[in-house]
Amino acid sequence: MTNQLNDIPLTEHFRLREFECRCCHRVRLSPKLLFCLEAFRTLWGKPVILSSGYRCEAHNRAVGGSPRSLHMTGQAADILVSFAEQPAAELLAAKAGFSGVLSYGRRNFMHLSVG
Template sequence: MGDLSKNFSRHEFACRCCGRTEINQRLVDALQELRDLAGLPVRVTSGYRCPEHNRTIGGATRSQHLLGTAADIAVRGMPPAEMYRLAEDVEAFRNGGIGVYPDKGFIHVDVRDGRARWGQLDGKYVALAKALKNTGGNDHATA
């Protein structure tokens, strides 16, 4: 049982360097909807990031993680292409941001105002279609 929703707790979203947690409830609600659709646990690998931590890991300067509106997630046994398809079924993500990172085994989801899609392979941004094609059922997720 979570303290933010049925399955999510505040500590899952805490910044890895300082422990601070600023999380948008719309994100939590959308993640809960995704978890319910998947019927499997969704692991948050990165939630809120303070500016220092975001810089340290090379995060985007205007990252949604800084606003508490984004999470990187993995689902055990589910390749990123399948996670992407599920995220598209959640209205807040369908109208927000989804990034696919097949070589790292996770997707990024956010509840920004406006639709954004991207993929990343070998540390380089690529067309979403290319990232989805390269998931090839090769599951790196270890949720």
């Protein structure tokens, strides 16, 4: 058994650790975001890799996030999706219940958020 901080299963496919701030390992997570991600994972049928979950204010600034970014409230996550797969993923993300879906094209990721 691992003793790593936040390495706790939350759903069948996600662990708390995946949502940690990349700089300080603190974490905030909206249950709604988790619920939508798990729904998306089921529809998508493939692993979903988070490139960004919760961000503290300093980290959000460092990565050039919006000053009101929902990453700072645990209501947004970025996932790796290839440019070619983004149109299909957008449809499923809307179906999964996300209120915000933003594709970053050739940067190969998408921003998903809940209100």
